[in-house]
Amino acid sequence: MPAGQDGIGAASALEELRSRISTGNARPVLAEILAALATLLDTGQETVIDLGAFPFAPGDERLLDEVLGTGEVQATLDVLGKSHVQETGIPGIWRIDHFDQRGESLSRFVEITFIPEILKTQRADAEAGLARLTDRLAEFDGRAH
Amino acid sequence: MAQKPMLPELLKAHGVSRRGFLKYCASLTSLMALPPMLAPKVAHALENAPRPSVIWLSFQECTGCTEAITRSSAPTIEDLIFNAISLDYHHTLQAASGHAAEAAREAAMKDHWGEYLLIVDGSIPVDNPEYSCIAGISNLDMLKETAEGAAAIVAVGTCAAFGGIPHAFPNPTGAQAVGDIITDKPIINVPGCPPIPIVMTSVLAHFLTFGLPELDDLGRPKAFFGETIHDRCYRRPFYDKGLFAEAFDDEGAREGWCLYKLGCKGPTTRSVCATVKWNDGTSFPIQSGHPCLGCTEPDFWDNGGFYKPLSAPAGNYRQLGLAAAAGGVALGVAGGALSKATKSRAAKAHETVDAHDLEKKS
Numbered sequence: 297m298p299a300g301q302d303g304i305g306a307a308s309a310l311e312e313l314r315s316r317i318s319t320g321n322a323r324p325v326l327a328e329i330l331a332a333l334a335t336l337l338d339t340g341q342e343t344v345i346d347l348g349a350f351p352f353a354p355g356d357e358r359l360l361d362e363v364l365g366t367g368e369v370q371a372t373l374d375v376l377g378k379s380h381v382q383e384t385g386i387p388g389i390w391r392i393d394h395f396d397q398r399g400e401s402l403s404r405f406v407e408i409t410f411i412p413e414i415l416k417t418q419r420a421d422a423e424a425g426l427a428r429l430t431d432r433l434a435e436f437d438g439r440a441h
Numbered sequence: 442m443a444q445k446p447m448l449p450e451l452l453k454a455h456g457v458s459r460r461g462f463l464k465y466c467a468s469l470t471s472l473m474a475l476p477p478m479l480a481p482k483v484a485h486a487l488e489n490a491p492r493p494s495v496i497w498l499s500f501q502e503c504t505g506c507t508e509a510i511t512r513s514s515a516p517t518i519e520d521l522i523f524n525a526i527s528l529d530y531h532h533t534l535q536a537a538s539g540h541a542a543e544a545a546r547e548a549a550m551k552d553h554w555g556e557y558l559l560i561v562d563g564s565i566p567v568d569n570p571e572y573s574c575i576a577g578i579s580n581l582d583m584l585k586e587t588a589e590g591a592a593a594i595v596a597v598g599t600c601a602a603f604g605g606i607p608h609a610f611p612n613p614t615g616a617q618a619v620g621d622i623i624t625d626k627p628i629i630n631v632p633g634c635p636p637i638p639i640v641m642t643s644v645l646a647h648f649l650t651f652g653l654p655e656l657d658d659l660g661r662p663k664a665f666f667g668e669t670i671h672d673r674c675y676r677r678p679f680y681d682k683g684l685f686a687e688a689f690d691d692e693g694a695r696e697g698w699c700l701y702k703l704g705c706k707g708p709t710t711r712s713v714c715a716t717v718k719w720n721d722g723t724s725f726p727i728q729s730g731h732p733c734l735g736c737t738e739p740d741f742w743d744n745g746g747f748y749k750p751l752s753a754p755a756g757n758y759r760q761l762g763l764a765a766a767a768g769g770v771a772l773g774v775a776g777g778a779l780s781k782a783t784k785s786r787a788a789k790a791h792e793t794v795d796a797h798d799l800e801k802k803s
Contacts, residue, residue: 345477348471353678402464402471
């Protein structure tokens with residue numbers, strides 16, 4: 297065995313240990329998600345769960361990811377820093393992670409909804425877009441004549 | 442006085458989309474520990490809230506609080522909100538000085554009597570008020586005069602909230618906290634040496650949107666001071682497993698194990714340092730390898746050595762600690778429930794205990 301391999305093995309074992317540290321909070325959150333999805337289908341009521349509102353260790357994240365999986369839609373928003381919006385493998389359940397301009401996590405949510413609000417074009421932005429497009433067309437027409 | 446722009450105009454002027462504003466409100470709602478479904482209400486309230494006049498008084502302090510709050514390398518919405526308030530007096534930041542500065546304060550008080558928000562950093566010398574004066578006015582007189590017309594007061598930093606370092610033994614100036622002097626106004630204590638900038642701006646945002654936040658028994662917003670640093674520390678799993686750094690250069694320190702034995706006050710210190718962090722979310726003391734000093738708690742400077750493990754006196758504390766350990770509850774939770782007097786006796790006794798002792802006896 298090459299020198300130092302034991303040390304590398306111990307380090308990776310420690311890393312593995314770290315990734316499995318759990319608070320036990322993932323299972324109750326999954327139960328809440330299940331109930332929220334049933335409510336969405338029954339009544340249309342949306343639910344947002346703030347993952348920053350309670351202790352959540354790497355092992356909890358791991359369990360959440362394993363159970364929910366990865367779905368068909370993944371979007372990255374470039375708005376005051378990145379935001380990752382991803383539909384999980386269970387349609388109607390979305391993971392939303394907001395980051396600041398430096399890439400630091402701002403907030404993390406699970407949204408139980410047909411479409412997260414942050415993905416929709418906001419009316420105020422569309423109004424600004426209308427004005428911008430009007431200006432650009434006027435400028436274009438001015439150049440063309 | 443010129444009409445101050447409302448937040449939507451400011452956002453538009455800075456190229457922030459409505460979607461960006463919604464993102465900010467979602468994160469702010471999370472930070473304020475409000476239910477996530479309230480995010481649209483936060484957005485609506487922030488858009489329509491009138492910008493209050495703010496008078497900021499600095500007394501016996503090191504300017505660290507102002508440094509922290511204004512320290513930001515990139516413009517953020519927090520900055521915009523902070524700029525959107527009408528900061529009518531801040532003698533460190535304003536261009537005017539001397540009598541012209543005082544005239545600005547008096548004008549703001551007159552124009553917004555009963556409505557302005559008063560922010561104070563620094564403690565107030567009471568035994569001999571002449572120890573600290575501004576334009577010939579003692580801090581004590583200026584505080585009393587300005588507090589009279591304030592809608593509410595925010596005591597920023599541990600000096601204003603609890604007396605802080607000027608109040609440390611032997612307290613040569615007779616330093617007192619704002620709350621020791623003003624008793625007839627709502628006071629929000631935002632301690633920290635200095636406080637976390639985003640906590641400060643979030644408290645302002647809460648004041649703008651929902652009025653006074655819910656406070657704990659020390660006048661601190663529960664949203665930011667409801668849990669101990671230990672509760673949310675990323676090193677907490679090592680504490681639970683009994684893995685401790687014993688010195689700053691040992692294997693435990695290199696591996697990032699718990700700093701409890703090196704004097705960390707995280708178990709008895711309430712703050713969001715471990716989650717919100719400092720310097721735009723870069724790090725916090727424990728992440729940098731240093732124990733928490735407990736700077737958001739009263740008398741942190743006099744509560745025993747920074748590098749000694751939390752003290753444990755004989756008697757009730759030990760019973761509480763053992764009961765907590767036996768029940769699987771962290772020592773810090775029990776320690777946090779102790780009365781101030783008990784903690785003070787513990788600090789003087791300097792009877793130390795570590796997790797190994799607790800584990801052996803439980």
